[in-house]
Amino acid sequence: MNKLDWKIIAELERDGRQSYAELGEHVGLSKSPCWSRVKNLEESGVIEGYAARLDPMALGLTVQSFVEVQIRFDAHTEFEAAVLAHPAIVECHTTAGESDYLLKIFSRSADHLDELLRHNLSKLPGVQRLKTVVCLKTIKRQGRLAEWARTTEGRGRPGQSFD
DSSP, X not given: OOHHHHHHHHHHHHOTTSOHHHHHHHHTOOHXXXXXXXXXXXXXXXXXXXXXXXXXXXXXXXXXXXXXXXXOGGGHHHHHHHHHHOTTEEEEEEOSSSOSEEEEEEESSHHHHHHHHHHTGXXXXXXXXXXXXXXXXXXXXXXXXXXXXXXHTTOSSTTOOOO
């Protein structure tokens, strides 16, 4: 990626709804070359897609939680399929350490969270233990990857340090 590509993805990360003409204006290109570069970034997988960011609080999902999950060794495939199909689980990550997975979920209240944990998530395939952390306040949501990735490009090798 060159400097122009970095500018394009940073600008799209800031506002993914702008037109190619607006985007081109911000990065110093005309509409057609801008469209072409965006298409290349999409095809290469740098840009995964476009979506509206929804505010969970505005939707009545006022309790954000992180759930550490330990499962049986033989249940990973079934567990992951169930997670992909479950609407309450907005993120799922495999982890190293005591737990096998980390889930991010939203619920309407503490009672709703309790019901979700006891009668739903605990019954997913292979679940042996759940450990839940309730988020009290979100300080930062949806950080900007483009600038961080650009400024750290080529770093982390022996003999290099972060500024």
